[in-house]
Amino acid sequence: MAEIPRLGHVKCSHQGFRGGFGKKMAWNLEKCYPKLEFGSALVRPATEEYAREAIDVLKSGKVLAVPTDTLYGFTCDACSIEAVRRIYEIKGREHTRPLAICVGDVWDIDRFAVTNHLPLGLLASLLPGPVTVVLKRGDSSILEKSLNPGLDSIGVRVPDCNFIRVIARGSGSALALTSANLSGKSSSVDIKDFKNLWEHCAYVYDGGVLPLGRAGSTIVDLTNIGKYKILRPGSAKEETVKILERYPLSEDGTAA
Template identity: 45%
Template sequence: MSKFKQLIEQIMAKRVSIHQEDSIGIAVQLLKAGKVIAVPTDTLYGLACDATNIQAVTSMYHVKQRNEHKPVALCFGEVFQLESWVLVNHLPKNLLKSILPGPVTLLLNSNKNVHKYICRDGKIGVRVPNYQFIRQLTVKLGSPVALTSANLSSEPSAVSCEEFPAIWNKIPAVFDGGVTNIIS
């Protein structure tokens, strides 16, 4: 292997197939260590970190070069987990279960004091993607992940790992699930 290729591999994120047997375990370990990773969802690739670790959320803003006044979404593995973070009693019965999991972000009222990076004016964007990898990841992590698209701010969103190389040198791992199923 050439010295140039070795150098590139040292500074670039490790690419991990989501089909690799221990991919969820690797992702959970990185998130628990406060790292930001790239993951596929049901629509796009996203940057993810442990939503309960504000240093990790701050780091995610820096990786993306995102304005810190723009909130990120919270991603959950199961619909019932939303109740720990947002108010749902006012919603029609079974509404959440009828639209989630799915390719939507819902803006709901917070039911607790949530950090400003996640909560704006008492509201939080929440997701339960229809994608097993990210759902299993959040369940194994034991907390929601903060999630934003895997691209530099103002750049196009990515539906494959190859579409966000500017971020690869800023994160330890990219979890490769192939091309996502973006809905136009």
């Protein structure tokens, strides 16, 4: 069994979003312990001591609720057909709407998507951070064909949040990731925002109230060589565009 990287104090911050946020946003999740609803066996603090538990649960094909650097999300093994189906059921989401994936580190992305057309260093400048990059899956992707069938692209996240990155690394796979809410309802920045859905998760990992609001990640399409297109402004559009144009990439069509 692979050793879990030590986290120390688990933090979610934007320190990896180079050239973007000038202000470091970080907090010690252990300070959130008093707000945890220990009356529910489902709730855990999003800290190091629970990382192995989370990894084992993901490998067993179950769904977890976890904090990211933007919103709370539902996550599962992206290669588990049953777990992915369960996420759609929990959210009441149409199966035609695709799910993004989350990986632990930037260098993992090329296992799942085509990156060799991108300027050197671009992904490392954007990620980890509050950005979803849309890339072509390509023939070499190890993703299951059953994830987002019929689509030749995939949204990829590397959140600037240690807890989800550690469990992604430990899973040995990509994690399917989507916001923790009913489809069409407000996104969640606190576990209490989706309390009515807790029972559908194996565990809910509490990282406190997330500070970036409900806009979610900025989604940028990078499938075309030398081009970018903002598909959703999210919480970091301005910073993302500055990075993209430094490389330089030009805007493809009309951005959001």
